[in-house]
Amino acid sequence: MAFITRQNIRSLSSSAALRAAIKHVTVIGGGLMGAGIAQVAASTGHSVVLVDTSEDILKKATKGIEASLKRVVKKKFAEKPEDGEAFVQKVLKNISTSTDAASVVQGTDLVVEAIVENLKVKQDLFGALDKAAPQHTIFTSNTSSLPIADIASSTARLDRFGGLHFFNPVPMMKLVEVIKAPATSQQTFDVLLEFSKALGKHPVSCKDTPGFIVNRLLVPYMLEAVRLHERGHGSKEDIDVAMKLGAGYPMGPFELLDYVGLDTSKFIIDGWHEKDPDNPLFAPSPLLNKLVAEGKLGKKTGEGFYKHK
Numbered sequence: 001m002a003f004i005t006r007q008n009i010r011s012l013s014s015s016a017a018l019r020a021a022i023k024h025v026t027v028i029g030g031g032l033m034g035a036g037i038a039q040v041a042a043s044t045g046h047s048v049v050l051v052d053t054s055e056d057i058l059k060k061a062t063k064g065i066e067a068s069l070k071r072v073v074k075k076k077f078a079e080k081p082e083d084g085e086a087f088v089q090k091v092l093k094n095i096s097t098s099t100d101a102a103s104v105v106q107g108t109d110l111v112v113e114a115i116v117e118n119l120k121v122k123q124d125l126f127g128a129l130d131k132a133a134p135q136h137t138i139f140t141s142n143t144s145s146l147p148i149a150d151i152a153s154s155t156a157r158l159d160r161f162g163g164l165h166f167f168n169p170v171p172m173m174k175l176v177e178v179i180k181a182p183a184t185s186q187q188t189f190d191v192l193l194e195f196s197k198a199l200g201k202h203p204v205s206c207k208d209t210p211g212f213i214v215n216r217l218l219v220p221y222m223l224e225a226v227r228l229h230e231r232g233h234g235s236k237e238d239i240d241v242a243m244k245l246g247a248g249y250p251m252g253p254f255e256l257l258d259y260v261g262l263d264t265s266k267f268i269i270d271g272w273h274e275k276d277p278d279n280p281l282f283a284p285s286p287l288l289n290k291l292v293a294e295g296k297l298g299k300k301t302g303e304g305f306y307k308h309k
């Protein structure tokens with residue numbers, strides 16, 4: 001047991017205060033990431049409103065959350081399945097849904113945006129929310145590849161705007177990249193670090209630099225895997241097996257692309273190509289473009305590089 005000193009009483013109470021700052025969370029976008037973020041926030045006692053553009057999408061998201069929670073409790077409450085079912089119901093009660101973002105943010109402490117990876121669409125959303133949300137509300141984006149400062153520029157709350165980059169699948173992946181843009185205040189950043197810990201995640205501090213930490217390293221690897229296959233130097237199956245058995249990765253690059261979504265992957269790479277058109281690393285991939293044009297977006301549509309049941 002640690003000695004209780006004046007200093008650690010002070011730091012305990014300040015971290016408790018930072019945690020208490022976030023009770024009501026609005027998650028915008030009920031796709032792969034937004035549903036996972038809503039699930040984890042609700043599982044850790046936050047009151048969550050999940051927002052998307054239609055009731056049908058929200059119903060599908062809620063069903064997905066329930067299925068994922070059942071997988072989580074199967075292990076966690078293996079000895080007492082009835083407690084597991086009670087936990088699932090309690091978590092679901094913490095989540096409500098809406099198609100009207102501007103009205104729900106009026107009662108929220110934190111907005112986590114997880115909509116399509118498009119700068120203009122994100123800026124339009126935050127521009128509208130900035131007028132509706134109270135002064136104290138912190139805005140965050142789960143963007144994979146866009147500068148937080150560019151997204152925040154459509155608002156007048158640059159000091160209360162940061163990045164919270166979660167990883168897919170959110171209920172299983174322990175990391176959150178917490179991004180401090182140049183204008184993000186230290187207090188906002190500290191609240192976001194504490195919020196990530198309150199979710200049971202491990203936060204790392206990132207600057208607002210391209211790809212933050214993980215994607216700055218992961219994207220070039222994924223790009224090279226696709227190029228290697230396009231050059232005819234390896235089948236996608238062999239490349240995937242090689243990286244799993246040779247490098248110890250849980251998924252090969254093509255399996256991971258299907259898991260992330262080929263539309264999202266294309267948004268990321270097209271955005272970087274637009275910013276840096278002479279960089280051959282970011283040149284478009286004919287194979288990726290063809291699959292997206294055919295509506296083969298990966299696991300979420302049943303087919304991408306592979307067929308999924």
Ligand SMILES: CCCCCCCCCCCCC[C@H](O)CC(=O)SCCNC(=O)CCNC(=O)[C@H](O)C(C)(C)COP(=O)(O)OP(=O)(O)OC[C@H]1O[C@@H](n2cnc3c(N)ncnc32)[C@H](O)[C@@H]1OP(=O)(O)O
Pocket residue numbers: 068069071072075143144145166167168169170171172173215218219222223226227250251256260265266268269283284285288
């Ligand atoms: C040239 C142009 C090319 C374009 C390239 C562009 C590249 C751009 C791509 C970059 C994308 C970046 C995206 C983003 O910004 C950052 C990311 O998120 S990157 C993705 C990070 N994620 C990973 O790397 C995942 C790797 N995979 C895994 O860790 C595991 O495979 C898995 C997903 C955890 C699944 O585990 P498995 O053992 O394989 O499979 P199981 O099904 O047995 O699951 C194990 C265990 O986990 C439980 N579980 C799995 N999923 C969920 C869930 N959603 N909810 C709840 N529980 C889940 C499952 O029940 C099992 O539990 P157990 O049975 O053990 O109790």
Ligand SMILES: NC(=O)c1ccc[n+]([C@@H]2O[C@H](COP(=O)([O-])OP(=O)(O)OC[C@H]3O[C@@H](n4cnc5c(N)ncnc54)[C@H](O)[C@@H]3O)[C@@H](O)[C@H]2O)c1
Pocket residue numbers: 028029030031032033034051052053057113114115116117118121125142143144145165166167168259260261264
């Ligand atoms: N897929 C991944 O592995 C992954 C991982 C980390 C971060 N991200 C990032 O998270 C964000 C979302 O990715 P995703 O994979 O969940 O995408 P997704 O396509 O699965 O979901 C996006 C959701 O946003 C909704 N949406 C779009 N515009 C909206 C608006 N204006 N208002 C409300 N809802 C709107 C869509 O209807 C859709 O349900 C992107 O910025 C992406 O780069 C993705």
